[in-house]
Amino acid sequence: MKKLIVIGGATATGKTALAIRLAQHFNTAILSADSRQFYREMSIGTAKPSTDELAAAPHHFIDSLSVVDDYSVGDFERDALAVLDKLFLKKDVAILVGGSGLYLRAVCEGLDKFPDISGESKKTVALGEKEGGLVWLQRELAQRDPVHFAKIDQQNPARLRRALEVCIETAQPYSAFLQQGKKSPRPFQPIYILLELSRPELYARIESRVDEMIASGLEAEARGLLPYRHRPPLSTVGYEEFFDCFDGKISREEAIGKIKQHSRNYAKRQMTWFAKHGDWKVFKPREEAEILALVNAGL
């Protein structure tokens, strides 16, 4: 059975470095599951691997998209599986790294199959929401899919929107697509490795990493992306704060402080996700020897 080494962890825990070491050791390639490092226009603010790091091992899904492209977890699941199929023709081990929990899960466990949503359906929902707000979304979904409506967070517009889009697109309830038969089985076995740092260590690393980003020119990168600020990938820590700064809403100093703060908030959410999803073996970033031992034991 082929093995997929899955490396998770909050931002700034050292996932990139570990992935490269393991890729070199097993002479294999890395698949990035980072929902922001896909975009070639966003490098400094996403802590993308450096040119040297990219040269140190083959990488997939870094710079694979432009901020004007539409992309979703579903697309990623499909694309990643395709890459893995090819890779496993020649290798017994591959590596999947990233901080986007849902993306990791999509590859390892799979999501239920949903049809693509047309622009029409999205427009219908957007218009309804614009005119009727959250209440409209709630009423519509309650009517079209009472089963799912009862289960989800009814205060969360993003959840309501998505379910409603599926209902409108397919003229079937969203819940009809859930667990329709089993998710397609994976031709590999994941080995889950979670990198963890103590809260103080993590926060200190986030702080210094943000300082490095600033020194490397994050502000200029953000300025260049100002025309794309309303594209989904730009709702990202490190960019939104600078947009506010360019708008004159906050000072540069405040923006930097906010970036640090929001990175901590983000890291906390990631930790919550990883704690609740998946069967992770937890390590400190320095414990490379132990990690290798674990992986070898699994081979």
Added chain:
RNA sequence: GGUUUCCUGGCCGAGCGGUUAGGCACAGCUCUGCAAAAGCUGCUACAGCGGUUCGAAUCCGCUGGAAACCU
């Protein structure tokens, strides 16, 4: 020394006799296609001391602190 204004939770900030204002932070959490997103929960403070009142962050007095102006 005198006059005036101000003092609200970690921070910002409403309030002007009877309400948990609210936002941010912080902490905890949710999660099947915008996921670095989006959402939920917790966090009852009014500088101190007296007084008025059925009831005071809100009115009065004293004390302390801050700012402005005057001499």
